Amino acid sequence: MIGFERIKEIAIETPSKIILLVMDGLGGxxxxxxxxxxxxxxxxxxxxxxxxxxxxxxxxxxxxxITPGSGPAHLALFGYDPLVYDIGRGVxxxxxxxxxxxxxxxxxxGNFCTVxxxxxxxxxxAGRIPTDRxxxxxxxxxxxxxxxxxxxxxxxxxxxxxxxFRGDDLSAELTESDPQQVGLAPMTIEALSxxxxxxxxxxxxxxxxxxxxxxxxxxxNMVLLRGFSKYPNLPEMGEVYRLNPAAIATYPxxxxxxxxxxxxxxxxxxxxxxxxxxxxxxxxxxxxxxxHVKRTDSAGEDGNxxxxxxxxxxxxxxxxxxxxxxxxxLIITGDHSTPAVLGAHSWHPVPVLLYSRWCRPDxxxxxxxxxxxxxxxxxxxxxxxxxxxxxxxxxLNKFGA
Amino acid sequence: MIGFERIKEIAIETPSKIILLVMDGLGGxxxxxxxxxxxxxxxxxxxxxxxxxxxxxxxxxxxxxITPGSGPAHLALFGYDPLVYDIGRGVxxxxxxxxxxxxxxxxxxGNFCTVxxxxxxxxxxAGRIPTDRxxxxxxxxxxxxxxxxxxxxxxxxxxxxxxxFRGDDLSAELTESDPQQVGLAPMTIEALSxxxxxxxxxxxxxxxxxxxxxxxxxxxNMVLLRGFSKYPNLPEMGEVYRLNPAAIATYPxxxxxxxxxxxxxxxxxxxxxxxxxxxxxxxxxxxxxxxHVKRTDSAGEDGNxxxxxxxxxxxxxxxxxxxxxxxxxLIITGDHSTPAVLGAHSWHPVPVLLYSRWCRPDxxxxxxxxxxxxxxxxxxxxxxxxxxxxxxxxxLNKFGA
Numbered sequence: 001m002i003g004f005e006r007i008k009e010i011a012i013e014t015p016s017k018i019i020l021l022v023m024d025g026l027g028g029x030x031x032x033x034x035x036x037x038x039x040x041x042x043x044x045x046x047x048x049x050x051x052x053x054x055x056x057x058x059x060x061x062x063x064x065x066i067t068p069g070s071g072p073a074h075l076a077l078f079g080y081d082p083l084v085y086d087i088g089r090g091v092x093x094x095x096x097x098x099x100x101x102x103x104x105x106x107x108x109x110g111n112f113c114t115v116x117x118x119x120x121x122x123x124x125x126a127g128r129i130p131t132d133r134x135x136x137x138x139x140x141x142x143x144x145x146x147x148x149x150x151x152x153x154x155x156x157x158x159x160x161x162x163x164x165f166r167g168d169d170l171s172a173e174l175t176e177s178d179p180q181q182v183g184l185a186p187m188t189i190e191a192l193s194x195x196x197x198x199x200x201x202x203x204x205x206x207x208x209x210x211x212x213x214x215x216x217x218x219x220x221n222m223v224l225l226r227g228f229s230k231y232p233n234l235p236e237m238g239e240v241y242r243l244n245p246a247a248i249a250t251y252p253x254x255x256x257x258x259x260x261x262x263x264x265x266x267x268x269x270x271x272x273x274x275x276x277x278x279x280x281x282x283x284x285x286x287x288x289x290x291x292h293v294k295r296t297d298s299a300g301e302d303g304n305x306x307x308x309x310x311x312x313x314x315x316x317x318x319x320x321x322x323x324x325x326x327x328x329x330l331i332i333t334g335d336h337s338t339p340a341v342l343g344a345h346s347w348h349p350v351p352v353l354l355y356s357r358w359c360r361p362d363x364x365x366x367x368x369x370x371x372x373x374x375x376x377x378x379x380x381x382x383x384x385x386x387x388x389x390x391x392x393x394x395x396l397n398k399f400g401a
Numbered sequence: 402m403i404g405f406e407r408i409k410e411i412a413i414e415t416p417s418k419i420i421l422l423v424m425d426g427l428g429g430x431x432x433x434x435x436x437x438x439x440x441x442x443x444x445x446x447x448x449x450x451x452x453x454x455x456x457x458x459x460x461x462x463x464x465x466x467i468t469p470g471s472g473p474a475h476l477a478l479f480g481y482d483p484l485v486y487d488i489g490r491g492v493x494x495x496x497x498x499x500x501x502x503x504x505x506x507x508x509x510x511g512n513f514c515t516v517x518x519x520x521x522x523x524x525x526x527a528g529r530i531p532t533d534r535x536x537x538x539x540x541x542x543x544x545x546x547x548x549x550x551x552x553x554x555x556x557x558x559x560x561x562x563x564x565x566f567r568g569d570d571l572s573a574e575l576t577e578s579d580p581q582q583v584g585l586a587p588m589t590i591e592a593l594s595x596x597x598x599x600x601x602x603x604x605x606x607x608x609x610x611x612x613x614x615x616x617x618x619x620x621x622n623m624v625l626l627r628g629f630s631k632y633p634n635l636p637e638m639g640e641v642y643r644l645n646p647a648a649i650a651t652y653p654x655x656x657x658x659x660x661x662x663x664x665x666x667x668x669x670x671x672x673x674x675x676x677x678x679x680x681x682x683x684x685x686x687x688x689x690x691x692x693h694v695k696r697t698d699s700a701g702e703d704g705n706x707x708x709x710x711x712x713x714x715x716x717x718x719x720x721x722x723x724x725x726x727x728x729x730x731l732i733i734t735g736d737h738s739t740p741a742v743l744g745a746h747s748w749h750p751v752p753v754l755l756y757s758r759w760c761r762p763d764x765x766x767x768x769x770x771x772x773x774x775x776x777x778x779x780x781x782x783x784x785x786x787x788x789x790x791x792x793x794x795x796x797l798n799k800f801g802a
Contacts, residue, residue, distance in 0.1 A: 002464040002484065010467075360430060360438065360749065360770050376459060376750065376770075378780030387466030391748040398746055399463055400470035400483065401490035401628055 001081070001383060004240045006399065007390075011242045016328035016393040018243075019279070019289045022077060023315055024070070024254075025297030026334025027350040027369060029341045031305055038296075038305060038340060039351060040368045042312040046319035047332070047353070051367040055359045057377025058349035058369070059385060061336045067347040073335035074257045078290070079241070079386030080234065087260065088172060088229020094162040095259050096252025097154050101231050106170040106199065109227040110153070110161040111178065112137060112220035119185050119222075124178065125159045126220040134161060137220055144209045146202055156252055163225065165203070170230070171196035177207060178224040186224055203228075236262025237288070241390060246282060248275045249292035258290055272314055276321045283325055300338030301345075308340050329393045330355040331385060332367070349379060356392035402482070402784060405641045407800065408791075412643040417729035417794040419644075419689045420680070423478060424716055425471070425655075426698030427735025428751040428770060430742045432706055439697075439706060439741060440752060441769045443713040447720035448733070448754070452768035456760045458778025459750035459770070460786060462737045468748040474736035475658045479691070480642070480787030481635065488661065489573065489630020495563040496660045497653025498555050502632050507571040507600065510628040511554070511562040512579065513538060513621035520586050520623075525579065526560045527621040535562060538621055545610045547603055557653055564626065566604070571631070572597035578608060579625040587625055604629075637663025638689070642791060647683060649676045650693035659691055673715055677722045684726055701739030702746075709741050730794045731756040732786060733768070750780060757793035 028037035060066070061073040062082050071092055072082030090107035101107060112134060114123040134155040141153040141163075149167035156162055173192040179185065189207070191200040207223060214221045237245045239262070247258030248268050255265045264286065268278040275291055283289075293315055299307035322330060333352035336345050351372040364371040377388075390396045429438035461467070462474040463483050472493055473483030491508035502508060513535060515524040535556040542554040542564075550568035557563055574593040580586065590608070592601040604626065611624045638646045640663070648659030649669050656666045665687065669679040676692055684690075694716055700708035723731060734753035737746050752773040765772040778789075791797045 002467055006484070358430065358743075358747075358749075362774070374775060376774045376780070378459075380465065380780070384465045387464065388748075389466075391466035391468065396466065396468060396748070398468045398470050400473035400487070401493060 002387060004235055007240055007387065010397040010399055011390065012395055012397055013242045014393065014395050016395060017287050018329040018389050018393050019291065019322060019327045020077065020389065021291045021322065021330065021332045023293045023296045023312065023334050025300040025336060025338025025345065027337025027348045028308065029339035029348065031341065037369050038308040039312055040370065042309045042316065044312060044316040044367060046316045047367040048365065050319065050355055051353055051364045051371065053361050054353045054355040055362050055377050056351065056353050056364055056372045056375030058372050058379045059333065059352045059382040060349050060379065061382045065347050067345050068336050070253060070335060071257060074254065076382035077335055077385060078237065078261050079383060080261065081383050085232065085234055087232050089227025091229040091231060092253050092256045093156050093160065094164055095256030097156055097162055099152065099154060099162065099164065101164065102166065103231050104166060104168060104170065105231060106165045106172055107229055108163050108225045110163050111224040112159045112161070113222050113224050114219040115222040121179060121182050121184060121186060123219060124182065124224065128158045129220050131155055131157055134159060137214065137217060140213050141210055144206060144213065146206060149202055159220065171199045172228045172230045174200055174203065174228040176226040178226045186222060189225065234260055238262050243288040244286050245288035245290065246286040247290045248278050250275065251292065251294045254292045263290060272318050276318050280325065296334070297338045300340050301343060303340050303343035305340035328356060329389050331389055352377060352385060354388060354392060358392050403788060405636055408788065409641055411798040411800055412791065413796055413798055414643045415794070415796050417688065417796060419730040419790050419794050420723060420728045421478065421691045421790065422723065422731065422733045423691065424694045424697045424713065424735050426701040426737060426739025426746065428738025428749050429709065430740035430749065432742065438770050439709040440713055441771065443710045443717065445713060445717040445768060447717045448768040449766065451720065451756055452754055452765045452772065454762050455754045455756040456763050456778050457752065457754050457765055457768070457773045457776030459773050459780045460734065460753050460783040461750050461780065462783045466748050468746050469737050471654060471736060472658065475655065477783035478736055478786060479638065479662050480784060481662065482784050486633060486635055488633050490628025492630040492632060493654050493657045494557050494561065495565055496657030498557055498563055500553065500555060500563065500565065502565065503567065504632055505567060505569060505571065506632060507566045507573055508630055509564050509626045511564050512625040513560045513562070514623050514625050515620040516623040522580060522583050522585060522587060524620060525583060525625065529559045530621050532556055532558055535560060538615065538618060541614050542611055545607060545614065547607060550603055560621065572600045573629045573631045575601055575604065575629040577627040579627045587623060590626065635661055639663050644689040645687050646689035646691065647687040648691045649679050651676065652693065652695045655693045664691060673719050677719050681726065697735065698739045701741050702744060704741050704744035706741035729757060730790050732790055753778060753786060755789060755793060759793050
């Protein structure tokens with residue numbers, strides 16, 4: 001793979017436009033009854049027609065066999081090697097709520113949960129309390145005093161919140177407190193290095209004080225903390241690719257990811273229709289657009305094969321709007337697979353389609369896992385998609401004499 | 402990819418013979434009228450027949466999306482990772498004229514150009530003056546005196562020449578003087594590091610004296626210098642692969658590249674017929690032959706679809722001569738794509754065919770970008786072709802017990 005140093009040397013600014021449409025968790029597995037995946041089941045006349053004029057393939061988000069979280073999977077699509085750039089969940093959640101994270105901050109992802117009289121977790125998500133209720137509780141937690149540390153507790157969505165500790169010499173080398181199953185007590189957070197011991201004590205103090213603060217607010221009467229992490233200084237896409245990139249995503253974490261690589265976040269409404277409208281509205285202002293569709297993944301995670309099929313069909317129905325913008329390069333793919341039959345992210349390679357007038361069209365009959373197998377992109381690491389997008393948009397100079 | 406250290410351990414000398422036939426810029430793009438690439442348009446009965454008995458695929462010269470210069474593209478075909486071995490244009494041009502470059506030499510590629518009374522470039526190629534005239538001017542430039550530095554100015558072809566500065570502690574960390582467009586003055590060469598400052602002064606002194614020397618020889622009344630570089634010490638193919646390799650190429654730069662990796666340069670006439678005759682003549686003396694066909698690339702660069710089709714057809718017509726030699730391995734490919742519709746090198750993957758009696762034949766119907774897509778070599782980095790050639794020639798021992 002060509003590294004960022006080399007890409008920087010050959011990347012050039014041009015007026016051409018790239019759209020990266022990510023249908024989260026797109027890749028699937030066959031329904032045992034029909035033998036067809038979600039994408040193969042969906043009626044997608046527009047995607048199929050586009051596939052005939054595009055080049056296609058299957059990508060491995062991180063490496064063959066690796067099931068990625070959303071963080072590494074997206075970084076790879078943005079051209080950042082996820083084995084090099086490692087980002088904590090705490091940072092992602094926090095960036096997703098437009099919090100101005102600073103270099104000395106330590107961020108964690110919090111869950112409100114329910115514990116019984118013995119202090120054992122009975123519901124790791126506190127019955128998915130509504131975000132409004134979560135906001136009230138965050139305000140209470142914000143009043144906790146910790147010596148020498150400023151505290152920022154902010155709601156994310158439902159039972160999920162972000163907590164940021166701002167202070168000197170905080171370390172992210174900490175274990176998590178979430179026991180990952182009910183019937184156990186939240187775990188004490190431990191330092192993974194001597195430098196982190198002071199931080200571990202401070203975080204445990206926060207958890208104790210939170211427990212006291214929430215004692216009477218059942219179901220949300222305790223917190224679980226995970227994904228301790230600090231701000232990673234990633235090179236920005238503007239700097240690496242000389243792009244002026246923008247992101248359209250309805251879900252906080254994906255906006256957080258986009259912000260991390262220097263994309264401008266475009267405010268948008270919920271749903272594909274609204275997202276595509278946002279794209280049209282800002283089309284002249286940027287040369288790279290990342291558009292994120294969440295529902296394919298949510299349906300997959302819920303094990304709802306039919307809902308995933310419908311989400312794909314909805315994207316297909318709106319595709320002519322994208323094509324109407326006449327992008328120089330349009331990439332349609334997923335960040336990873338979320339087969340409904342597994343009800344979870346998986347390691348299966350992900351269909352990818354790249355349309356450009358400079359393609360040698362593969363002339364595939366459809367856009368599907370099966371058809372993509374014979375596409376000319378072959379099976380490729382996700383991190384190679386971005387250089388291809390740049391090339392097909394004619395934004396890369398020649399390498400070497 | 403397996404590295405040179407491992408290859409060295411398992412490479413063995415055998416009488417088997419490998420021919421690497423490089424049709425420069427072979428890969429193409431469809432003509433919008435026919436939907437067919439140059440290779441798909443060309444009538445190539447011999448290549449098509451051979452493809453049926455071979456294994457095929459598409460290679461990425463450097464990395465997906467990267468448009469390579471001839472240097473990195475060829476190094477990759479010779480099995481040298483072009484992201485590791487970086488070679489300057491000055492060195493390439495200089496090696497291509499059989500100049501005996503030494504370690505302390507600093508080489509640059511020169512162009513004779515035309516400047517007007519104000520010193521602005523009006524023709525970057527001085528009307529492509531004939532090589533004979535260029536030779537006379539090089540002799541004049543050779544008389545320039547520079548303190549402590551020996552000077553070697555030699556004609557390459559038409560307006561192009563090589564200049565070698567031989568002296569102690571010369572640095573290649575210099576900017577170029579070619580403004581890349583007409584209407585501007587040649588640029589002062591600048592040091593990119595403090596160590597290069599003395600060299601920059603010396604090279605600028607050469608340029609000034611060259612201007613004075615050429616003042617009355619319009620159109621070639623000035624020089625432009627680019628690609629400052631020093632001799633890269635590449636491991637030789639004989640050492641890495643235990644081969645005794647030879648190169649047949651009509652164009653200086655490709656001979657230069659071959660020399661750099663330790664190939665013997667076989668003198669040859671112009672044209673495919675002459676090159677193949679040279680191959681026959683020396684067939685017993687070597688076990689690896691690199692044969693370079695330039696016309697496919699020149700036609701592509703000229704945007705001449707038809708001429709590229711004809712060049713491919715000419716190679717096809719002569720193919721039985723190669724097959725008559727009964728090589729153990731024959732590889733036919735390009736170093737990169739040069740689609741006539743782009744009129745330039747491009748990033749598109751390149752068709753590759755490997756014939757050997759030890760293949761599992763792909764039984765493709767033809768040799769084309771489209772057919773190669775379904776070949777068993779899949780889509781592979783160019784740098785992996787050489788280990789495959791070695792394997793199919795049975796020149797590699799087992800790795801590990």
